[in-house]
Amino acid sequence: MKPAVGIIGVGQMGGAIARGLLKQQPSPVKKLYLSDKNQECLKPFLEQAEPVTSELLVKEADVVIVAVKPHLVEEVIKEIAPELTGKILVSVAAGVSLKKIAGWGVPAECEVVRVMPNTPALIGQGFIAITPSKVDELLANIFNSLGEVVFLEEKYFDHITALSGSGPAYIYLVAEALIDGAVRLGLPRDVARKAVVQTLIGAGTMLKETQEHPGILRDAVVTPGGTTAAGLYQLEKQGIRGMFADCLEKAYERAKNLT
Ligand SMILES: NC(=O)C1=CN([C@@H]2O[C@H](COP(=O)(O)OP(=O)(O)OC[C@H]3O[C@@H](n4cnc5c(N)ncnc54)[C@H](O)[C@@H]3O)[C@@H](O)[C@H]2O)C=CC1
Numbered sequence: 001m002k003p004a005v006g007i008i009g010v011g012q013m014g015g016a017i018a019r020g021l022l023k024q025q026p027s028p029v030k031k032l033y034l035s036d037k038n039q040e041c042l043k044p045f046l047e048q049a050e051p052v053t054s055e056l057l058v059k060e061a062d063v064v065i066v067a068v069k070p071h072l073v074e075e076v077i078k079e080i081a082p083e084l085t086g087k088i089l090v091s092v093a094a095g096v097s098l099k100k101i102a103g104w105g106v107p108a109e110c111e112v113v114r115v116m117p118n119t120p121a122l123i124g125q126g127f128i129a130i131t132p133s134k135v136d137e138l139l140a141n142i143f144n145s146l147g148e149v150v151f152l153e154e155k156y157f158d159h160i161t162a163l164s165g166s167g168p169a170y171i172y173l174v175a176e177a178l179i180d181g182a183v184r185l186g187l188p189r190d191v192a193r194k195a196v197v198q199t200l201i202g203a204g205t206m207l208k209e210t211q212e213h214p215g216i217l218r219d220a221v222v223t224p225g226g227t228t229a230a231g232l233y234q235l236e237k238q239g240i241r242g243m244f245a246d247c248l249e250k251a252y253e254r255a256k257n258l259t
């Protein structure tokens with residue numbers, strides 16, 4: 001039996017989950033309920049999902065996904081907690097621990113899980129970490145339709161938030177920098193964009209399909225004394241590995257101190 005799913009907070013992430021679920025055929029959910037304080041966020045979904053108040057959503061949904069900003073999660077969960085008996089509560093918020101949520105009046109007969117998705121869930125290409133619970137199979141059925149699912153202990157959630165939760169933003173920045181760099185050399189912008197997008201997709205797909213170490217795949221591109229070696233030398237000299245290590249450390253620390 002497919003579950004009815006409700007999403008409270010249909011912004012960037014809640015909206016991406018909603019779109020991802022609605023795109024999937026056959027649908028992994030019996031019905032999708034959406035609630036947002038900002039009615040504008042619900043407009044794009046009016047034909048395919050039911051916009052409701054959070055109160056009604058919690059009554060109707062088997063799985064309640066809370067996708068509001070981390071500092072608002074407490075207020076939302078305290079409000080819906082009395083109605084959560086027998087339900088599954090999913091929080092996608094960065095930095096909000098299961099221990100904190102347990103202190104907000106959630107009944108013992110409610111299964112609470114954390115999920116860390118990313119925005120490519122919108123097109124079924126997300127990476128979705130889920131804390132293990134009694135409802136792994138049910139949640140895998142829902143979230144598999146949004147991308148690759150891993151079950152991950154909560155102690156790693158700040159790590160995965162910094163890596164894959166935030167990750168699309170790092171990649172978009174790299175893409176923009178490559179496009180702008182190529183335009184600076186004189187390449188038309190539309191060609192530069194196409195080349196960068198397909199190079200990212202190609203390299204990512206090679207990593208996934210070959211299962212090779214990135215260094216092996218990189219070596220295949222690097223002709224001794226050639227162009228790639230000249231380019232990579234600049235990146236290494238300017239500390240690209242350290243930069244990404246620092247980037248992840250800062251994002252991880254931020255996840256720890258977010259609320
Ligand atoms: N944006 C991203 O790429 C990712 C975000 N997350 C998490 O998802 C959560 C949401 O983040 P975003 O979607 O980026 O924020 P957002 O600001 O785009 O969306 C939040 C939505 O919640 C609505 N909202 C606020 N209070 C509400 C209430 N009381 N009842 C109903 N709706 C309410 C807002 O109107 C807004 O549409 C955060 O906790 C964040 O940590 C997790 C992974 C990735």
Ligand SMILES: O=C(O)[C@@H]1CCC=N1
Nearest residue numbers: 094161162165166167
């Ligand atoms: O930037 C943030 O805090 C959220 C969590 C992961 C992606 N966006």
